[in-house]
Amino acid sequence: MRDIVYLLAAFAMSYLAFASFALAQKRHWQAATGAHDGKLADKRVLKIGGIVCLAAGCAIVLWREGVDYGPLLWVTQLTVAAFGVVATLSLRPQLLKPFAAVLPRADRQAFR
């Protein structure tokens, strides 16, 4: 049971990582928030946060599964998490709105 919780945590980290990378793009940010004007998220925070989440997911998997299964599990669940973000953005982008709401905004329009 505890293993399942840790695996879900690792998957959630990977999902958040890819969601951060996606929201760093103007098109996906606008689709998620529904706002076509106003301040956008701080791109640098999203990218660094995404990398931290990826590393955290990797660390959880390696800690629980070891160096034998860990890397294989991390790479495969990473792909499924990325597919999950694509499906969310394609079918229900507004599901990412609560996540976008807690992100710090950029001082100026950072998207080009």
Place this chain on the structure above:
Amino acid sequence: MEQNLRSSMNVVHTWAGVVVGAVLFAVFWMGTLSVYDREIDRWMAPMTRVAMPDKPVSFDALRGTYDAAVTAHAPSWTMLQPTERQPVVRIVYRDGPEVLSRYFDPVTGAPLPDTGTWAGTRFFYPFHYRLHLKAWDIGEWLVGIAAMTMLLLCVSGLVIHRKMIAEFFTLRTRKKSTRMVLDLHTVAGVLGLPFNFMVALSGLVILSITFFPSGWQSSYPNKQSFNAEAYSAYTRPKANKPGTLMSFDVLAQKAEQMWHGGKPWAIVVQHPGDAAAFVTVYQSFDLGIVRSAPAIHFDAATGAVLHQSKEMRPIAKAQRFISGMHQIQFRHWTLRALYFALGLFGCVLILTGFLFWLQSRRRNHAAGPWSGVRVVEAVAISSTAGIIVASVSFMVINRILPLGVSFMGIERYALEIWVFYLVWLATLAHAWWRPQMAWAGQCRAIAVLAVLAVVLNWMTTGDHLLRSLATPHLWPVAGVDLGLLALASGAFGMGRWLLRAERPIRSRAPDLNRVSSHA
């Protein structure tokens, strides 16, 4: 220069995909099913739906089958103890040209009725790597070519993708169907790249001895010496004199002591009945990723230790690690589920590749002097939707045919296989004669057959979904039933979408039947 490379790679990607796509889909689909081959076995052979015993039957309890193997002059005899995924005892030996695979109750050792099916482990799994074409290893070579092409498609796909970062997460479901199909193809290709590349490369590594025999032939006089040095294998020739055999359980206990408590899982006797017969005791293969198990070889008559497997050579270990990563025999349910999901994404990648090619060329090809588009369309439909229809039909006929039935001398398991190939052929004929309706029609057929399979499983075994979900040892059956229902729902939705998406495209394109008859 960059433009030239991209355009050359585009041509390579397009035509390599069109030519090899059919074999690739068959390999991916069967590989995906093989991830749960033993669960499919339990679904298709209800007599094996038993609980995992606390204490399995002893090795000596099935000594009678060994005597039968001696009488049949079998080159070897194998006994596999129950595992979590296959909780029955399995005996395998050859009787003339036929390989006999028999199941026994894991507690009493009583023989279970003949399963009468090749199910997952003997039909879907070998189809994945050999297409059931054994002569001159043609099947393995075809699969090898497909795997090489997959690597080429992965690399060329990356080169031709212009906006990889910008469109990394892009799937425009509300745009016109051609755009959506291309987006789906791109997303499945880019995100699935690590997995697709890994399975293609590791598949080649598994069959490397077939593809590159000069590798071992240049350094070893024969395959035995190669196996002995690389994998620490053991063999000895027959003495051609009758011999005796000591207790399997004594040998298993001796092996357990030598492994300091490591549990014996399988016993293989080479040259049964011969004075040079030897017994190999194995631990389970499911303890780690590396596809290897500790083994001890005993003299069958005296029980003397002939050889104990040592650490493999580094290259051999690397090869076994890579093959273990591909063959997923290890005990890890999460990884198994992830492999299954990624295998399905691979199928989506190939299907959308075909669809995009057809949607973007159908009009021009049909208006021109070529009839190729119709051929590609028929092959694409039957090799994607058609093989799924055939696979589900294989499971449906399994629940309809009574045990022990034969028709014109064809045994039950062979009848199931005949149904698979005949249905597959029928889907090709359907796709050729009714290309405008075949995609949606075959998707509907998948949906109906998958639901029928679940209902027939309930009617013939009593194991309906609620019962199998409530009974832990029937969870594999519940999993297969749920997979079939998910397939039915996916195929139904896909059929509806294809019907809607194809209508405007086809209304712009000339009638393929009419055009190709003039071409």
